Amino acid sequence: MNETLPPILFFGTEQFSLPSLKALVEAGFPVVGVITKPDSKKGRGQRLQPPAVKVYAEQQAIPVWQPHKLSEMLPQLTALAQKGPIAGVLVSYGNIITPDILSLFTPGIINMHPSLLPSYRGPSPMEAALLNGDAQTGISLMLLDRRMDAGPIYAQKSMPLTGLETKPQLYDTCANEGAQFLTQQLPAILHGELQPVPQHETEASYCSLLSKQDMPLRPDTHTAEELERKIRAHQGFPKTTTTVLGQRIIILAATVATEPPQNPSPLDIPCKNGTWLHITRLIAENGKQMDSESFLRGYAR
Known part of the structure; x- marks a missing residue:
C-alpha cells in the first residue's frame, strides 16, 4: 500500500x-x-x-x-x-x-x-x-x-x-x-x-431502529407478500412470531398464495386482501427448528 x-x-x-x-x-x-x-x-x-x-x-x-x-x-x-x-x-x-x-x-x-x-x-x-x-x-x-x-x-x-x-x-x-x-x-x-x-x-428516506415490538406477524393489516418479505427481513432479530395450535412459533420461511388452499392447515394463514401465507419452516416453542410437516405431525392432534 x-x-x-x-x-x-x-x-x-x-x-x-x-x-x-x-x-x-x-x-x-x-x-x-x-x-x-x-x-x-x-x-x-x-x-x-x-x-x-x-x-x-x-x-x-x-x-x-x-x-x-x-x-x-x-x-x-x-x-x-x-x-x-x-x-x-x-x-x-x-x-x-x-x-x-x-x-x-x-x-x-x-x-x-x-x-x-x-x-x-x-x-x-x-x-x-x-x-x-x-x-x-x-x-x-x-x-x-x-x-x-x-x-x-x-x-x-x-x-x-x-x-x-x-x-x-x-x-x-x-x-x-x-x-x-x-x-x-x-x-x-x-x-x-x-x-x-x-x-x-x-x-431522502429514512428507516427506524427495529425492536421486539416488530415481532408479531399481524396478517390482518398486511398482505401475504408483505409478510413473506418481513419474515426474511427480520431473521435473527427481531424475528417474526405468531401463535399456531397454542404454540408461539418463530417463522423462518413462508410462501405466498393469492387463492385459498383447498385443504388449509393451521400453518396456512389468511392475510389482508384475501392473500394467504403458508409457513414452511419454523422454530417451535421448544426451540427446535423444523419444517411444516414435522410441526403438524407433532402438534396437530
Missing part, C-alpha cells in the same frame, strides 16, 4: 464491521488503532463478549480503545492529530461522533453505509430494502457529518436483489462487497483525487 497515506483509525463494533477492518489490514492500509464499544453481555449466560473487531485487532497487534463515550478520548485523539494528518474509517460503530471529534480527521471520517443514499438513512437500511421488496440495494461511501447519514457521497455501488435474500444473507453480502469497495476507493479519497458530492435532500 502507498506509504504516503495517513495513519487510519477504524471505528466499528458489529460483526458487519469485521470484513472492512480485515480488508484494510490485508491490503496494507496503515490502520494504527481500532475504536469500538465496550464488551457486552450476550447469550443465556450473559457473559461479557468482546466485539469481533477487537478480537481481530488484538490478533494483529493493533491497539484497541473501548470508550463508553467517545468524548473520553478527545485528549488522546487531539494529541494524535497534532502529530500530523490522521484519517478515520467508520463501519457500523454505534456511538455518536461529535463535531469536535470529526474536526480532528483529514479529510474527515469516511463512513461505509449499506444503502444507496439518500435512500434509507438510519439504522436498518438492509432490512428496509427487503421489507419494501426493492430490486436493488447498494453501498455508499460518505463523509460523516453531524447529521445522520446525510454527509456528501464519495462513491456508490449498486447491488441487485433477487427477492429471495434473508437478512443474514444480505448482511454478509453487503459486508463483504462493501469491504472490497472501501479498499478500492479509499486511496483516491485520502489522496484528494475523489471529492464528495452533496446528497439530494428532497430524495
